[in-house]
Amino acid sequence: MMALRKGDSVEVHSKQEGYVGSYYEATVVKPLEKNKYIVQYKTLVTDDEKYWLKEVVDATEVRPSPPKVKVSVSVSGFKQQDYVDAYDNEGWWVGRITGRTSPTHYSVYFDSTNEELSYPVSRIRVHQEWINGKWFTSQ
Structure with a gap:
């Protein structure tokens, strides 16, 4: 397991019902004991909307922020069934490309919610998995 330090830019994978399949950008405030x-x-x-939300998360829910992967929309762009992350509701949600609407x-289909929604390419990125300390793209 990778040790993260104060100030590291990370993404937190939510395991809460209704949020499975989403990643939220965060910064490590402090490493604690017990991973x-x-x-x-x-x-x-926060609920009162005055402060950025802070919480304690398990190391299994945190990964480094993924590197940027460029996709040329004008040449080929995404293909049907490509796994992507779409930015919605303050986080990145894992889905699959189902087609082009313009x-x-x-169009992106989300297994976690059984929904298909349209997104501009500016709110879509290549899906990447953090496995054994390395990034792997789904493309």
Whole structure:
């Protein structure tokens, strides 16, 4: 398991019902004992909306922020059934490309919610998995 340090940019994989399949950008505030971290989210706020949300998360729910992968929309772009992350509701959600709705928009199907939604390419990224300390793309 990779040790993260204070200030590291990470993503937290939610295991809560209704949020499975989503990743939220955060920063490590402090490593704790027993493979836990205090993180501060970059997009989620407290109930009163005054502060960025902080919480203790297990190391199994945290991964480094993925590297950027460029996709040329004008040349080939995403293909049907490509796994992608779509930015929605303050986080990145894992889905599959089901088609193109315009030159700059794609339809994405989400297994976790059984929904298909259209997104501009600016809110879609190549899905990557963090496995044994390395990044792997699904393409």
